[in-house]
Amino acid sequence: MDLEEHEPSSPKMHQVLDEEGELIGEEPDIEDDTLKDMYWWMFYARKADEKALKLQRQGRMGTFAPIKGQEAAQVGASTAMKDDDWFVPAFRELGAYLQRDVALEQNYKYFMGDARGNEIPGDVNNLPIAVPVSTQIPHAVGLAWGIKRDGGGKAVLTVFGDGATSEGDFHEGLNFAGVLNVPAVFFCQNNQWAISVPFEKQTNSETIAQKAHAYGFPGVFVDGNDVLAVHEVTKKALQRAREEEVPTLIEALTYRLSMHTTADDPTRYRSEEELKEWEEKDPIKRFRIYLEKKGIWTEDWQQELEKKAEDKIKEAVDAAENIEDPDPEEMFKYMFEVLPEDLKSQMEYLKRSLREKEIEEEKVEIEGGFP
Numbered sequence: 001m002d003l004e005e006h007e008p009s010s011p012k013m014h015q016v017l018d019e020e021g022e023l024i025g026e027e028p029d030i031e032d033d034t035l036k037d038m039y040w041w042m043f044y045a046r047k048a049d050e051k052a053l054k055l056q057r058q059g060r061m062g063t064f065a066p067i068k069g070q071e072a073a074q075v076g077a078s079t080a081m082k083d084d085d086w087f088v089p090a091f092r093e094l095g096a097y098l099q100r101d102v103a104l105e106q107n108y109k110y111f112m113g114d115a116r117g118n119e120i121p122g123d124v125n126n127l128p129i130a131v132p133v134s135t136q137i138p139h140a141v142g143l144a145w146g147i148k149r150d151g152g153g154k155a156v157l158t159v160f161g162d163g164a165t166s167e168g169d170f171h172e173g174l175n176f177a178g179v180l181n182v183p184a185v186f187f188c189q190n191n192q193w194a195i196s197v198p199f200e201k202q203t204n205s206e207t208i209a210q211k212a213h214a215y216g217f218p219g220v221f222v223d224g225n226d227v228l229a230v231h232e233v234t235k236k237a238l239q240r241a242r243e244e245e246v247p248t249l250i251e252a253l254t255y256r257l258s259m260h261t262t263a264d265d266p267t268r269y270r271s272e273e274e275l276k277e278w279e280e281k282d283p284i285k286r287f288r289i290y291l292e293k294k295g296i297w298t299e300d301w302q303q304e305l306e307k308k309a310e311d312k313i314k315e316a317v318d319a320a321e322n323i324e325d326p327d328p329e330e331m332f333k334y335m336f337e338v339l340p341e342d343l344k345s346q347m348e349y350l351k352r353s354l355r356e357k358e359i360e361e362e363k364v365e366i367e368g369g370f371p
């Protein structure tokens with residue numbers, strides 16, 4: 001008996017474009033307008049991301065999780081969704097979020113520390129940002145199970161990182177998805193780092209995708225810097241989820257070109273060479289070369305997009321920075337129906353301090369002095 005004959009093989013990475021933007025297989029069946037849209041969302045996300053980093057460095061934003069390098073994975077996946085599918089994100093999702101109708105102003109507000117930035121427009125099927133790693137996966141499975149029980153026809157796409165696959169929630173969620181056959185697609189953005197933990201210390205599996213075999217559904221390994229390949233596999237997986245209620249685990253291999261968050265310094269744990277190697281594989285550049293060869297990308301069009309992105313970003317910053325302050329008492333409002341005593345006294349203390357501050361300010365106005 002030969003053991004190897006009985007081992008599941010590791011999946012081969014799917015690509016449509018090579019690293020130089022050359023078509024590998026057949027021309028994908030995507031309309032020019034959709035290709036243009038995909039490029040726009042990737043480019044806009046990159047610009048918005050760069051601006052967020054600047055705002056944070058200027059003290060105008062709190063901690064921010066940059067997406068630089070992951071635009072193809074995010075936009076490839078989100079453009080494969082239908083509007084009434086559900087998107088269940090982690091926290092590094094700016095590209096997909098913008099494409100899924102969450103205004104940049106909202107994203108900026110959230111990272112400026114305003115909880116109102118995490119309010120999703122009522123007609124948009126997105127769940128809010130989830131910072132606790134992997135907790136969104138069981139939520140996605142529950143949502144997909146609910147859809148199935150209500151007659152199906154929609155799919156759920158949940159996104160998480162390579163680090164998230166080491167959490168119990170990942171295993172519990174995928175196990176349930178397999179047992180219950182729910183219409184969910186599990187999309188792992190393997191950016192090869194979980195803060196300072198590299199992929200090889202995260203798992204001894206060759207790929208994340210192959211873990212799907214253990215849960216009894218398919219796993220697909222795709223080049224996450226190839227927007228066309230990501231779009232193609234995600235679209236097929238979502239369709240299968242909607243029509244056959246078969247879940248899929250997708251692993252999109254990509255790279256975080258920036259820091260984990262603005263509170264992190266990646267030069268302390270990864271090499272300059274590794275970064276350079278992945279900068280060469282920039283997903284936007286690769287897609288641009290392909291579009292240029294097709295006659296879709298031109299310098300003039302790029303200038304138009306630059307201007308459009310700049311205007312939209314400026315508007316979003318203005319709106320996010322000029323929003324009226326929330327009522328501080330809101331802090332106490334939504335967790336408990338009956339406020340516990342300690343919180344009640346904190347709320348009273350807050351109210352008293354605010355009243356005293358108001359009186360002080362009135363005095364200054366009347367007396368024209370300094371407090």
Ligand SMILES: Cc1ncc(C[n+]2csc(CCOP(=O)(O)OP(=O)(O)O)c2C)c(N)n1
Pocket residue numbers: 092131132133134160161162163164165191193194195256260
């Ligand atoms: C349950 C939990 N544990 C730890 C953290 C701190 N933390 C935030 S992000 C992160 C790493 C996540 O890595 P990965 O899943 O690969 O996503 P990426 O940050 O690379 O997008 C950790 C440990 C957290 N937010 N939640």
Ligand SMILES: [Mg+2]
Pocket residue numbers: 161162163189190191192193194195
């Ligand atoms: Mg990661």
